[in-house]
Amino acid sequence: MLNKNTLTFLECDKDFADARTVLFGAPFDSTTSFRPGTRFGPHAVRSESFGLESYSPYLDSDLIDAAVLDTGDVDVSYGDTSATLDAIEERAEEILAAGKRPFLIGGEHLVTLGAVRAAVKHYPDLHIVHFDAHADLRDDYLGAKLSHACVIRRCHELVGDGRIFQFGIRSGDREEFRWGKDHVATRKFDFEGLAETLKALEGKPVYFTVDLDVMDPSVFPGTGTPEPGGVTFDEARRAATLVCQTANVVACDACELSPHYDSTGASTAAAGKLIREMLLALEV
DSSP states (O other): OOOOOOOOOOOOOOOOOTTTTEEEEOOOOOOOSSSOOOOGHHHHHHHGGGGGEEEEHHHHHOOGGSSSEEEEEOOOOOOOOHHHHHHHHHHHHHHHHHTOOEEEEEEEHHHHHHHHHHHHHOOOOOEEEEOOBOOOOEEEEEEEETTTEEEEHHHHHHHOOTEEEEEEEEEOOOOHHHHHHHHHHEEESSHHHTTHHHHTTTTTTEEEEEEEGGBBBTOOOOSOOSSSSSSSSSHHHHHHHHHHSEEEEEEEEEEEGGGOOOSHHHHHHHHHHHHHHHHHHHHO
């Protein structure tokens, strides 16, 4: 049985039996291709969440009333990527087996793969909605198949063609985009067409993954691979809320906060506020 974590995200301290959504962190960044530091993201989000209100004026809803539990971080092995993914999969599997929704806080984006592995066992017809600056569709990065630059390609191997929908993408090598045209649906730069995509996915199980660098580095500089040309916080909030309220989200995550690259704390606050909105939208 999963127990309450002593340092929780806002008011996410309900009993496991009562929770509908269960948070856990994966403080892992061993395959980061540029600037490391996302291993500190989950702790920073929890610690700095106490500077945020649990109440959302956007949704007129409060995490005090939400059935959410934060179970803390999985134990990660920084020298063993496969073992870390196994640990993430095991935690997500325990949550899914109890009929609840896992919400993973990264960590680098590769951690998503562990949670998707668990989700696809329970939902063989799983679809993925992906917000990101980067396509993450490389077959390998410098010879490594398990890299945050390859995470969506590895997820595609689990779910197949026509089940991955990307938004906000503005970076990737030429071969990623060429390969993606035949295998995934990619919306570059923004969220246009999101509502239509969600309508087509109505009733289907959805894994929702948010790489926080989908936001422009002018508002979210605290990330390992900042990519100019991104969306505003409010555009990300509106789009993420739409997914969480509209889709049948069976599991989700938010990844790639590297808090020490933003000494103002604004990036951590943005991450925490977006997670708050996602949690509350899932409860509606």
